[in-house]
Amino acid sequence: MTPAPMEILCADRLVKRFGGLVATDQASLTIRAGELHALIGPNGAGKTTLIHQLSGALAPTSGTIRFAGEDITALPIHARVHRGLVRSYQVTSVFRRLSVLDNLALAVQARDGGGLGFWRPARAERERYADAASVAERVGLAACQDRIAGALSHGEQRQLEIGLVLALRPRLLLLDEPLAGMGAEESGRMVALLRSLRGEHTMLLVEHDMDAVFRLADRISALVSGRVIATGTPDEIQGHPEVRRAYLGDEQGEA
Numbered sequence: 001m002t003p004a005p006m007e008i009l010c011a012d013r014l015v016k017r018f019g020g021l022v023a024t025d026q027a028s029l030t031i032r033a034g035e036l037h038a039l040i041g042p043n044g045a046g047k048t049t050l051i052h053q054l055s056g057a058l059a060p061t062s063g064t065i066r067f068a069g070e071d072i073t074a075l076p077i078h079a080r081v082h083r084g085l086v087r088s089y090q091v092t093s094v095f096r097r098l099s100v101l102d103n104l105a106l107a108v109q110a111r112d113g114g115g116l117g118f119w120r121p122a123r124a125e126r127e128r129y130a131d132a133a134s135v136a137e138r139v140g141l142a143a144c145q146d147r148i149a150g151a152l153s154h155g156e157q158r159q160l161e162i163g164l165v166l167a168l169r170p171r172l173l174l175l176d177e178p179l180a181g182m183g184a185e186e187s188g189r190m191v192a193l194l195r196s197l198r199g200e201h202t203m204l205l206v207e208h209d210m211d212a213v214f215r216l217a218d219r220i221s222a223l224v225s226g227r228v229i230a231t232g233t234p235d236e237i238q239g240h241p242e243v244r245r246a247y248l249g250d251e252q253g254e255a
């Protein structure tokens with residue numbers, strides 16, 4: 001029997017040039033099924049450019065991306081989403097005038113290919129809403145599932161965005177700075193949510209909050225000038241001399 005592949009995503013030597021600028025420079029990255037993998041790096045290191053290449057928003061100049069054993073380098077965003085590679089805020093967006101539950105039900109419907117409930121529309125609708133309610137609960141929004149999305153706090157809206165991605169039942173979630181712009185309390189809630197998803201979902205997290213990254217990640221890859229210079233456990237990354245010099249600086253490198 002062939003064992004299931006451990007690696008869900010394998011990016012091999014991705015180069016992205018913008019004119020004379022090389023934003024990712026032979027960047028290679030492997031994500032294992034089930035892990036929370038964080039990508040760290042200083043401003044301008046190429047994190048966003050790399051994520052965009054993985055999601056399909058940007059075509060690499062060279063290099064390949066394999067997902068679940070298939071070469072997806074040339075596939076557009078929607079085809080990657082269809083295969084289960086989903087980035088938050090890219091494909092699904094919050095409809096501010098709809099309720100939390102309606103937003104989630106629409107994402108469930110999108111997942112099911114438009115919800116062709118031709119036979120039993122009422123039942124299909126009920127199932128969709130039951131599914132949406134369980135996602136609302138999963139992301140900590142059960143108590144406000146009937147509220148208009150536009151009236152949610154910033155932190156709750158980010159929780160909803162995670163819910164919209166989860167409703168698509170992704171095989172790999174690309175999370176781009178989920179803690180951005182949050183205060184301590186909201187950020188604590190989001191970290192708890194991400195921790196609760198750990199082990200249940202495979203995630204690639206780009207985040208500037210080093211504290212959160214080192215608390216959450218199973219493995220971390222460090223990007224410097226477009227290159228992945230190290231991948232390892234939080235302890236290995238924290239002790240890596242080049243990483244300490246390049247990334248952690250006086251935050252942790254001096255500790």
Ligand SMILES: Nc1ncnc2c1ncn2[C@@H]1O[C@H](COP(=O)(O)OP(=O)(O)OP(=O)(O)O)[C@@H](O)[C@H]1O
Nearest residue numbers: 018021022023041042043044045046047048049050
């Ligand atoms: N569309 C573009 N056209 C030209 N240059 C770009 C473009 N997108 C990114 N760059 C450049 O590529 C380099 C990498 O940028 P990128 O945004 O990927 O880095 P980052 O690690 O995500 O940075 P930050 O942490 O500040 O978000 C930077 O020098 C940036 O100016």
